[in-house]
Amino acid sequence: MWWHDHEIPIVDTHADSLLAALKGERHLYESTGEGQLDFPRMREVGHKLQFLSCWVEPQYKPERALRRQLAFVDQFYQEIEAPSSGVVQVLDRSSLNEVLASDKMGVVMSIEGAEAVGTDPAMVRVLYRLGFRLMSLTWNERNALADGAGEDPGGGGLSRAGREIIQEMNRTGIIVDVSHLSHTSFWDVIEISHKPVIASHSNCRELAEHRRNLTDGQILALVRQKGIQGITFVREFLGGNQDVERVVDHMQHHLDLVGDDRHLGLGSDFDGVQVPVAGLEDVTALTHLADRMSERGIADETIYRIFGQNYLEFLMRVWH
Numbered sequence: 355m356w357w358h359d360h361e362i363p364i365v366d367t368h369a370d371s372l373l374a375a376l377k378g379e380r381h382l383y384e385s386t387g388e389g390q391l392d393f394p395r396m397r398e399v400g401h402k403l404q405f406l407s408c409w410v411e412p413q414y415k416p417e418r419a420l421r422r423q424l425a426f427v428d429q430f431y432q433e434i435e436a437p438s439s440g441v442v443q444v445l446d447r448s449s450l451n452e453v454l455a456s457d458k459m460g461v462v463m464s465i466e467g468a469e470a471v472g473t474d475p476a477m478v479r480v481l482y483r484l485g486f487r488l489m490s491l492t493w494n495e496r497n498a499l500a501d502g503a504g505e506d507p508g509g510g511g512l513s514r515a516g517r518e519i520i521q522e523m524n525r526t527g528i529i530v531d532v533s534h535l536s537h538t539s540f541w542d543v544i545e546i547s548h549k550p551v552i553a554s555h556s557n558c559r560e561l562a563e564h565r566r567n568l569t570d571g572q573i574l575a576l577v578r579q580k581g582i583q584g585i586t587f588v589r590e591f592l593g594g595n596q597d598v599e600r601v602v603d604h605m606q607h608h609l610d611l612v613g614d615d616r617h618l619g620l621g622s623d624f625d626g627v628q629v630p631v632a633g634l635e636d637v638t639a640l641t642h643l644a645d646r647m648s649e650r651g652i653a654d655e656t657i658y659r660i661f662g663q664n665y666l667e668f669l670m671r672v673w674h
Contacts, residue, residue: 355400355661357644362658363402363454364640365665367488367584367619368464368533368555370626372406376429383436390624390636393439396459399638402662403444403453405488405554406430407626409466416497419469420477427484430463443485447673450666464488464554466534473498473515475522482526487673488554489523490531491516491539494566501536506565509536517546524549527674532556532576533584533621534566544575550672551579555586555621558607561600562593570611577617582668583608584621585660587631598633598643602650605660615656619665 371391385394408426444460453460471477494504499516501509530551559567589596
């Protein structure tokens with residue numbers, strides 16, 4: 355994205371756009387005007403790296419979760435292998451560097467809820483080989499690995515199997531995503547994971563009392579672990595006027611709390627919401643967000659870091 359005479363490599367760690375393609379509603383390599391994110395609009399705004407979430411819907415869990423997860427894999431490759439896609443899959447430092455040195459855009463497969471894993475660490479290795487590089491243990495519900503945010507207040511933590519899966523993710527190289535975990539599960543992950551984790555799309559509970567948001571203590575723990583909080587554009591997680599100004603409010607709260615701009619990024623949740631935030635209707639509106647951040651007094655260098663540099667440095671540290 356060209357902004358203030360500089361090119362900003364945008365990185366976003368959460369969008370649900372692939373589900374629309376899997377449902378047959380549209381293709382991401384085509385410009386249909388539907389939804390909030392596709393490859394042509396990414397190209398228009400100068401997007402560089404997008405994590406595409408694979409969220410297995412409740413009706414497939416748990417028995418058919420793996421089959422549905424594999425359907426996501428098939429759809430992902432259909433989308434990126436189309437001649438007009440203009441995107442390449444990013445799997446490691448080498449492929450990320452190739453994207454950054456080219457005019458191509460990169461996409462990464464991620465998992466939102468690990469029901470496809472069951473309790474078998476071998477499935478973590480299989481999913482890694484299929485191309486997944488980020489995974490949360492659960493969505494909002496309780497499964498065999500952990501309790502989700504939907505179980506709060508009073509949700510439990512990780513099961514013994516969940517602890518083993520975290521350890522296997524660390525060994526294999528799949529980044530642990532703590533978004534959607536219950537409060538207790540979050541702290542279990544912080545204790546168990548010896549590699550940095552991220553909250554791919556979670557806001558600040560101090561500004562919006564929602565169980566999907568992070569408390570100040572959780573944000574600081576994420577920072578101590580050298581992780582990143584991805585601010586999301588979900589109205590319910592914003593509170594207040596639920597507008598672009600409120601998105602900036604959450605960013606500013608993190609910056610004021612942490613006193614450091616190296617642990618904040620974008621986790622839009624594009625195509626995961628029914629009603630987008632006014633002023634952030636789709637991926638092409640990210641320039642408006644940068645403008646509002648600047649008008650609110652956030653330094654250009656900090657905006658560059660939040661829009662992509664923080665995640666790029668994180669990935670270069672944790673990937674092989």
